[in-house]
Every structure is written in C-alpha cells, then in structure tokens.
Amino acid sequence: MLIYLDICCFNRPYDIQSYEIIKFETEAILAIQNAILTEQISLVWSFMLDFENNANPYPDHREAISVKGKRGQARFYLMQLQRMAKIYRQPPPPRKNLPKLT
Numbered sequence: 001m002l003i004y005l006d007i008c009c010f011n012r013p014y015d016i017q018s019y020e021i022i023k024f025e026t027e028a029i030l031a032i033q034n035a036i037l038t039e040q041i042s043l044v045w046s047f048m049l050d051f052e053n054n055a056n057p058y059p060d061h062r063e064a065i066s067v068k069g070k071r072g073q074a075r076f077y078l079m080q081l082q083r084m085a086k087i088y089r090q091p092p093p094p095r096k097n098l099p100k101l102t
Helices: 007-014 020-037 047-054 059-070 075-088
Strands: 002-004 042-044
Touching: 007 020, 007 047, 007 059, 047 059
Parallel strands: 002 042
Antiparallel strands: none
C-alpha cells in the first residue's frame, strides 16, 4: 500500500499536546509512521514535502522529518503518478454532433 502524508502529519508530533484531538492525531500519525518504518506501508515522498520542510524554522524538526523522507521508498511511484496525471490532464477530444443548449 502506498501512502502520502502532508507535511502537517510530520509536524503534528511536535505540536503542544494539551488538547485531546492533537494527542489523538499524534498517536495516529506515529502509528502510521511506525508502519512505514516496518515496511507495512510504503511512503510516497514528493519535492513539495522537501520544499515545505526546508521552510521549517526548527532545525531539529527539519532534520528529523528529512530523515523520514529519505526513508520514503516510493519516490519512484510518485514520479510515475505525476507522469500519469499529465496524460490524464490533456483535454478530451471534441465531441461531434452534440445538440446546442438554448
């Protein structure tokens, strides 16, 4: 299974855990990250995650997230998905003999 996580998912464990919802989300994200580390799930990493992570003002957080990204096994899959998306973004051929709407 492939999974793509937004940069917010990697930053959630660094948030203040004073609210229940934040604790719950953090536990969920850590469980997902553990599944990635044990190769039960393949992480899809993109250049956008690198871009957003490089803007992180906390060097220790930035480095930790970068290491997780280097473990992303599915960069190749993302490139394939991007190529496929390009193909599907092409406009469809014009339809012939369609009735005009009035």
